[in-house]
Amino acid sequence: MNTKKLLGFAVFLLAVFVLVPLFIGATGRVDFFYTLTSVALLSVGAAGVWLTFYIGRINIGQGAYALVGGYVSAILVTQAGVPFWLTLPLAGLFCAAISVVIGLPILRLRGVYFAMVTLVLTEVARLSALALPVTNGAKGITSIPLPGELSLFGLTIIPAFGSLSNPRIGFYMMAVVLMVVTYLVLWRIVNSRLGHLCRSLQQNEELSASIGVNTAYLRVLAYAISSFFGGIAGAMFASIAQSIYPSSFVVADSVNFMLYCFLGGLGYVFGPMLGTLLLYFGWDLLSIAKQYQLLIYSGVMILLMLVLPNGVLSLLDKKEGRA
Amino acid sequence: MSTILQIKNITKRYGGLTAVNDVSFDVNKGEILSVIGPNGAGKSTLFKLISSFVPATSGEVLFNGERISSLAPHKVARMGVVRTFQETTIFRSMTVRENIIVSHHLRSKASLFGFFLGTKQAKEDEAAFAASADDIVDFLGLQAIRNELASNLPQGHLRALGMAIGLATDPKVILLDEPFAGMNHDETMKMVGLVRRLRDERGVTVLLVEHDMPAVMKISDRIVCINFGQKLAEGTPQEIRENEKVIEAYLGSEDAAIGM
Amino acid sequence: MEQIIANGLYLGAQYALIALGLTLIFSLMNVLNFAHGQMYVFGGFVTYTVVVQLGLPFIVGLFASAVVLAVMGAAIEKFLFAPVVRRSKRDESTMLLAAGVAFFLDAVILLFFGEKQRGVPKIVNGVFNWDMRIIMPYDRILIGVLAILLIVVFIAFMNYSKTGRAMRALAQDKMAAQLMGVNVARYSMIGFALGAMLAGLVGGLLVTITGVNLGMGGPTSIKAFLMIMIGGAGVISGAIAGGFILGMMESVGLTVLSAYGDITYLVIFASLMVFLAVRPQGLMGKPWG
Numbered sequence: 001m002n003t004k005k006l007l008g009f010a011v012f013l014l015a016v017f018v019l020v021p022l023f024i025g026a027t028g029r030v031d032f033f034y035t036l037t038s039v040a041l042l043s044v045g046a047a048g049v050w051l052t053f054y055i056g057r058i059n060i061g062q063g064a065y066a067l068v069g070g071y072v073s074a075i076l077v078t079q080a081g082v083p084f085w086l087t088l089p090l091a092g093l094f095c096a097a098i099s100v101v102i103g104l105p106i107l108r109l110r111g112v113y114f115a116m117v118t119l120v121l122t123e124v125a126r127l128s129a130l131a132l133p134v135t136n137g138a139k140g141i142t143s144i145p146l147p148g149e150l151s152l153f154g155l156t157i158i159p160a161f162g163s164l165s166n167p168r169i170g171f172y173m174m175a176v177v178l179m180v181v182t183y184l185v186l187w188r189i190v191n192s193r194l195g196h197l198c199r200s201l202q203q204n205e206e207l208s209a210s211i212g213v214n215t216a217y218l219r220v221l222a223y224a225i226s227s228f229f230g231g232i233a234g235a236m237f238a239s240i241a242q243s244i245y246p247s248s249f250v251v252a253d254s255v256n257f258m259l260y261c262f263l264g265g266l267g268y269v270f271g272p273m274l275g276t277l278l279l280y281f282g283w284d285l286l287s288i289a290k291q292y293q294l295l296i297y298s299g300v301m302i303l304l305m306l307v308l309p310n311g312v313l314s315l316l317d318k319k320e321g322r323a
Numbered sequence: 324m325s326t327i328l329q330i331k332n333i334t335k336r337y338g339g340l341t342a343v344n345d346v347s348f349d350v351n352k353g354e355i356l357s358v359i360g361p362n363g364a365g366k367s368t369l370f371k372l373i374s375s376f377v378p379a380t381s382g383e384v385l386f387n388g389e390r391i392s393s394l395a396p397h398k399v400a401r402m403g404v405v406r407t408f409q410e411t412t413i414f415r416s417m418t419v420r421e422n423i424i425v426s427h428h429l430r431s432k433a434s435l436f437g438f439f440l441g442t443k444q445a446k447e448d449e450a451a452f453a454a455s456a457d458d459i460v461d462f463l464g465l466q467a468i469r470n471e472l473a474s475n476l477p478q479g480h481l482r483a484l485g486m487a488i489g490l491a492t493d494p495k496v497i498l499l500d501e502p503f504a505g506m507n508h509d510e511t512m513k514m515v516g517l518v519r520r521l522r523d524e525r526g527v528t529v530l531l532v533e534h535d536m537p538a539v540m541k542i543s544d545r546i547v548c549i550n551f552g553q554k555l556a557e558g559t560p561q562e563i564r565e566n567e568k569v570i571e572a573y574l575g576s577e578d579a580a581i582g583m
Numbered sequence: 584m585e586q587i588i589a590n591g592l593y594l595g596a597q598y599a600l601i602a603l604g605l606t607l608i609f610s611l612m613n614v615l616n617f618a619h620g621q622m623y624v625f626g627g628f629v630t631y632t633v634v635v636q637l638g639l640p641f642i643v644g645l646f647a648s649a650v651v652l653a654v655m656g657a658a659i660e661k662f663l664f665a666p667v668v669r670r671s672k673r674d675e676s677t678m679l680l681a682a683g684v685a686f687f688l689d690a691v692i693l694l695f696f697g698e699k700q701r702g703v704p705k706i707v708n709g710v711f712n713w714d715m716r717i718i719m720p721y722d723r724i725l726i727g728v729l730a731i732l733l734i735v736v737f738i739a740f741m742n743y744s745k746t747g748r749a750m751r752a753l754a755q756d757k758m759a760a761q762l763m764g765v766n767v768a769r770y771s772m773i774g775f776a777l778g779a780m781l782a783g784l785v786g787g788l789l790v791t792i793t794g795v796n797l798g799m800g801g802p803t804s805i806k807a808f809l810m811i812m813i814g815g816a817g818v819i820s821g822a823i824a825g826g827f828i829l830g831m832m833e834s835v836g837l838t839v840l841s842a843y844g845d846i847t848y849l850v851i852f853a854s855l856m857v858f859l860a861v862r863p864q865g866l867m868g869k870p871w872g
Binding site: 121128251298 | 609617667672678689691802805808
Binding site for chain 2: 188189193194196197199200203204206207209211212213214215216221232244
C-alpha cells in the first residue's frame with residue numbers, strides 16, 4: 001500500500017468509527033445506527049456477489065447463503081449453546097461447504113443459465129427452511145440471545161451486548177469491523193495472483209485453462225469465498241434481529257445484492273460497498289414517500305439504467321479514459 | 324533424436340461424423356512439425372485432441388511416454404504441452420504485460436493462499452514472473468506495446484501476444500494453431516523467423532497446424548498431411564511435395580496450390 | 584394415477600403458456616424477463632377489474648388482459664429495453680433493467696389494485712367425476728382446454744404467419760435475419776408484446792381459479808425460469824416440454840411427497856441440479872443458449 005492509499009484508508013476508518021457516531025449523536029437520529037448496520041452487513045454479502053461477478057458469473061443467490069448462515073448461527077446458539085462468536089465463522093464455513101457441493105455442477109453453466117439457477121437457489125433455501133424440522137418452519141427461530149462476551153486469555157475484547165447501555169452502537173461497531181475486514185480480504189484477493197487468475201477466468205475460460213489454470217477449482221474456490229461472506233452476513237443479521245424466519249432473505253434480497261454490486265461498479269473492489277450505501281440508504285430515505293416508495297425507487301433505477309446502462313461508476317471510466 | 328509426443332491411433336467421432344480417423348505419428352524432441360490438409364480435413368480437431376480440449380473417441384496421446392489424452396486441459400498444460408488459439412483469444416481487458424505475467428501461473432512455487440498472504444516466496448515468484456515477462460516481451464519484439472490494452476491491438480500483434488502467453492507457461496511442446504493465417508508475405512516471413520527462434524533459442528518443440536503452404540514448406544522439419552480425417556502422408560517437405568496422394572488431395576480441393 | 588396425470592396436464596398447460604412468453608422474449612433479445620411473473624399478475628388483475636368491478640363477461644376480461652399486456656410489453660420494449668440493449672456493454676445490464684421493471688410493476692400493482700388477494704367467481708359450475716378416478720371441477724377443465732388451445736394457436740402462428748416466421752428467423756440468427764431484410768427493431772417489439780400478452784392471458788385464465796395477489800409475481804417468474812431451464816432457454820418446444828414436465832412433477836410431488844411435508848420443490852430443484860450437471864443446455868436447448 002502506498003501512502004496515499006493508507007491515508008485514504010485512515011480517513012475512511014476515522015469516518016466510520018468516529019465521525020458517523022458523532023454525527024448521529026449530534027443529530028439524535030439514533031435510527032441511522034440501525035440503517036448503517038444493515039448497510040455494513042449487506043455490503044459484506046454484496047462483496048461475495050461481487051467476487052462471483054469477478055470470475056464472470058452473475059450470482060443472484062446470495063440471499064440463500066445469508067439465510068443459511070443466519071439459521072446455522074441461530075440453531076447453534078439456541079439449541080447447542082455455542083457462543084455466538086464461534087458460530088459466526090462456523091456459519092460462514094457451513095455456507096462455503098454447501099456452496100462447494102452446489103457449485104461443482106452449476107458453475108459449469110454460464111451467463112443467463114447460471115443466473116437463473118442461483119435465483120432459484122434462494123427460493124429453495126426458503127422452502128427448505130419451511131420444510132426442515134430443525135428450522136422450526138414458518139414460525140422461525142426467535143428470542144435468540146444477544147452475543148455474549150468475547151474474551152481471549154481473560155482479556156475482554158468485546159463486552160457482552162446485553163450489558164451495553166446502547167447495544168445499537170455495539171452492533172454498528174461490530175458490523176463495520178466485519179465490513180472493513182471483509183473488504184480488506186477482498187482487496188487483497190483482487191490484488192494478489194488469486195485475483196489476477198479470477199480476471200483471466202472472467203475474460204476467457206478456455207485460454208485460462210490452456211495456461212494451466214485449474215478453472216473448475218478456481219471457480220468453486222471463488223464461489224465458496226463468496227458464500228462464506230454471505231453466511232457471516234446472515235449470521236450477524238440474525239443475531240442483531242434476535243430472530244430468523246424463512247422470509248428473512250428472499251429472492252428480492254438476492255436481486256438487491258446483485259443490484260448493489262452493479263450500481264457500485266463491477267470493476268471496483270469498493271463498488272459494492274458504495275452501491276449498498278446508496279441503494280439501501282436511498283430506499284430508507286424514500287420511506288417518507290409512503291406508498292410511493294417502491295414506485296419512486298424502481299423508477300429511479302430504471303432511469304439510471306437508461307442514462308447509464310453500464311453502471312454508475314462507468315462515469316469514472318470515461319474520466320480515466322478506460323475501455 | 325528422441326520422441327517427445329506420440330499420437331497413437333487417435334479417433335474422434337461427432338455423432339455419425341468421423342472428424343479424425345485413426346491418425347498416428349510421432350513428434351521428435353526439438354523439431355518443427357506441421358500438420359497440413361485442405362479445409363475441413365480435421366486439423367483443428369486433431370489439435371484439440373492433442374491438447375485434450377476435446378476427449379478422443381479412441382486412441383491416445385503420449386507425452387514422454389505418459390498418457391495425456393483424457394487429462395483435463397490444465398493438467399496437460401502443466402506437463403508442458405501448451406496450445407495457442409487460432410482466433411484472437413487473449414485476455415482482452417489486460418495489458419500486454421499483464422497478459423504475459425498472469426500466464427506464468429504454472430511456474431509459481433507459492434500456493435494461492437501464499438499469494439494472498441504475500442509470503443516471501445510469493446513475492447519472489449511475482450518478481451521472477453515480471454522479469455520473465457519482460458524477457459518474453461523483448462524476445463517477441465513487443466516493447467512498444469507492452470502497456471497497451473490487449474483489446475486495442477491490431478491482429479498481427481495479437482498473434483504474437485498469443486504466442487507470448489504460450490511461452491510464459493514454459494512449454495516443452497507448443498501447439499500453434501494457424502500462426503500464419505491472414506498474414507501477408509512479409510508478416511509471414513517474420514513469423515517464420517520467430518517460430519524458428521522459438522525452437523533454436525528456447526528449445527521448444529513446435530507442432531503447428533497451417534494451410535499456408537509456402538510457409539509450411541519453409542519452416543518444417545517434417546510434415547504430416549491429413550485429409551478427410553485420415554493421415555495421407557508423412558515426411559520431409561521434399562517428400563511431401565513429391566507425394567502423389569498429397570498432390571491429388573490438394574488438386575482435388577479448391578484449396579490454395581501447393582507451394583512449389 | 585389418472586388424477587395425477589389430469590392435474591399435471593392442467594397445470595402443465597398453464598405453465599407452458601407462461602414459459603412460452605418468457606422464452607420468446609429471451610430468444611429474440613437475449614433478455615431474461617424478470618418481470619414476467621408481475622406481468623402475469625397484472626393480467627389477472629385486469630381481468631378481475633373488468634369482470635368483477637365493471638360487471639362485463641369473462642371473455643371480455645380475458646381480451647382486455649391480452650390487449651393491456653400487449654401494449655405494455657410493446658412500450659416496455661420500445662422505450663426501455665431497446666435503448667439499453669443498444670448501448671450497454673454487458674448482459675447484466677438488461678437483467679438489471681428487467682429487475683427494475685419487475686419492482687416497478689409490483690409498485691404499480693400495489694397502487695392500482697392493493698395488496699388483497701382477488702378472484703373472479705367461477706365461470707362454470709359443477710364437477711366432472713369419472714368413476715372417482717378423475718375428479719375435476721368443470722371450470723378447471725375449461726381453463727386447461729383454453730390454455731392448450733392457446734398453445735396450439737401460438738405454435739400455428741409462429742409456424743405459418745409471416746410475423747411468426749420472421750421472429751423465428753430472428754431468434755435463430757440475428758445477423759442473417761437482418762441481411763434477409765427482417766426489421767429487427769419491429770419484430771423485437773412485437774415479440775416482447777406477444778410474450779407479455781401470453782403472460783397476461785394466463786393471469787386472466789387463472790384468476791378465475793386460484794385468484795391473484797401481489798406476492799405471486801416473483802415466485803411465478805422463478806417457476807418460469809425453472810421451466811425454461813428444463814426445456815432449454817430460447818426454444819419453443821423446450822418451453823412447452825418444460826412447462827408440462829414441471830406441471831407433472833408438481834402434480835406427482837404433491838401427491839406422493841405430501842406425507843413428508845412441503846418438499847416437492849426441493850426435490851424438483853435437486854433433480855434439476857443433477858440434470859443440469861449432465862445436460863447444461865436443457866432438454867432441447869443449444870449449448871450456451
